[in-house]
Amino acid sequence: MENVIELQHINKSFNGFQVKDLSIAVKKGYVTGFIGGNGAGKSTTIKLIMNLLQQDSGSISIFGMNYMQHEKEIKQRIGFVYDENIFYENLTLKEMKKIIQPAYKNWDDKAFQYFVDQFELPLNKKMKTLSKGMKMKASLTFALAHHAELIIMDEPTSGLDPIFRRELLNILHDLMQNGDKTIFFSTHITTDLDRIADYITFIQNGKHMFTKEFYKIEEEYAIVKGTLDLLDRETEQEFIAIRKTNSGFEALTAHKNRVANLFGDTVILENPTLEDIMYYSKKGGELYV
Amino acid sequence: MYSLIRKDFLLQKHIVLLYIAILLLFSLFVEASVYVGFIFSLSFIMSACSLDEKDNINILLNSLPYTRKEIVASKYIGALLFTLLFVIVMYVGDFLVNGNNGLLLLKEVMLILGLVMITTSFLLPFLYKFKMQYLHMAMVGVVVIYLLTISFFIKNLHDVIRALTLKILALQEIQLYFFAMLIIVILYIGSWLLSIRIYERKVF
Structure with a gap:
């Protein structure tokens, strides 16, 4: 093209x-x-x-x-x-x-x-x-x-x-x-x-x-919501950035299918908006750069 | 590029008409002079520059299919064309109203053109580099120097300038004229190239 x-x-x-x-x-x-x-x-x-x-x-x-x-x-x-x-x-x-x-x-x-x-x-x-x-x-x-x-x-x-x-x-x-x-x-x-x-x-x-x-973008990215006990060093690798609260976590992933296989029914997957992607990318950028 | 010069004219068409009216009115009372032609031409060139100096206008002009070289060229060529316009109006007015068609005519036109070119040569690169407000500061500086000069150093500066103008106009040596014109043209072209260099690096 x-x-x-x-x-x-x-x-x-x-x-x-x-x-x-x-x-x-x-x-x-x-x-x-x-x-x-x-x-x-x-x-x-x-x-x-x-x-x-x-x-x-x-x-x-x-x-x-x-x-x-x-x-x-x-x-x-x-x-x-x-x-x-x-x-x-x-x-x-x-x-x-x-x-x-x-x-x-x-x-x-x-x-x-x-x-x-x-x-x-x-x-x-x-x-x-x-x-x-x-x-x-x-x-x-x-x-x-x-x-x-x-x-x-x-x-x-x-x-x-x-x-x-x-x-x-x-x-x-x-x-x-x-x-x-x-x-x-x-x-x-x-x-x-x-x-x-x-x-x-x-x-x-x-x-x-x-x-x-x-x-x-909708096929690849997802907002993942779940409980905090699901997170460890290995699973955190799957996310661009994670937002933790007392009741659980919310995170953005660029590998929707992999995360779906990894966590199965224990998490909720939602389609992210562009704003979600911008927000989490900025957060992730601050954390890892 | 021609359309850029046309743009300067369109932007100031009311001012052009006003200037022409004033010039014609002027010729009722005083004879056409180098001084009047010079001031009118220069003030027109300056206001054309001040209209274009805003960043957003630069963004517009540079987004249109013009090169930066053309934008600079339009100011340098425009300056000459507008000066000629005013000079022609002034002398035609002088001729119609006062019936003067002095032999000095061509020399005076050349002198006005030369003076405008010298001044523009210094002004335009300055304006491309800095903004109009700095020019005002620089002008204040020049006025201070001028006042100091006439009050302390050369008390009869005006007489000297007047005498010099007459002397130049009375000069017979074609060679000398030619030489002076050549230097002015070189100065003008040098200033033009400098302005292109400054303008091409400018960020809006």
Whole structure:
């Protein structure tokens, strides 16, 4: 399967923060959810992918091209949505369009108008008066108006109300129905991903933990609940992290079947949420690193 | 790259119109001068830079299909184009209102362009490296030095500058002009390359 984004052995350190030997591949034609806690390196990774930051070592290839030689070709095919406002505050959407439109060869005015209508965006109001959700939709409109093949979104849902979030997810869902778009989508609101993500990429402390198909996570990972007497040095090895209380333990395992065979009926197995995985991985990371 | 220059124009189209109106109004009372052309051009270039210096705007521009070289180039080429625009408006206004079409015209245009280029050569790398607020501090420093100079060292600095301007405009030696222009162009290109170097390493 073709990879749209490939990061290989990326190292980058600055301001006391480090990305270590990060390798990520994003598959063409799918939605990849990019998760990790605050300060895990999500924004840094996205900035590296957008060439806003240069890596200290390692290679980045987008659509099979590198930024050194093909910066403009690559960016022609990328649409971007950021968490922060990236518009000139005192311009209207119409004026922003005049500035952004000439940058793209594939600009499609009809598509722009279509999404402006669909998202009910005001063309003649200054950008600074638009709500966060509106600005996000405006960014998405620009991305869609030049028929971007790859849409990169950095925390597009943070700070949006639930209705707006669901609306965005529906839009993205519809986008994926017709065409060969790829979406790379960072978030720490992991429930957003339940509805649309095909793959999950998880990073922590600047390190890549895993990239997996969403449904496989449920097959491999489990929350295990049982009594404390079941735990000993050997069985603890099976878990990423364990939370002990007076009444028993709760732990995350990445080997659901093995744990099921090992403990049999003495424990309860539950499907973990992405949040469970993030929480226990962080806990495990603190314990064993 | 052309669209980046167009962007600077669109962003400030009201200011451009205002400046042009003021320049035309100016020509009713005073003759076109090197000083006026220089100040107008420079203030326009500065405000174009200040609009773009925010991190989020840099993120926007760098996410669009432009290279960092082009973003820097648009400022250097734009500076020349906008200066020419103001100079042309100023002298055309002067011609229409006052009927002046002095022989000094070309020399004055060259002098304005030269002064703008020299100032821009120092300003742009500074602005790419630091933010506007540091420029204000630096300007305060320059003003202090200037005040010290005229009150203690060269009390007739203004006269000296005026005399120098006239002298330069009166100069006949084409070779000397040519030489000065060459040095300014080299300075400008050097500053341009330096700005690219600074901007390519910048983190947003």
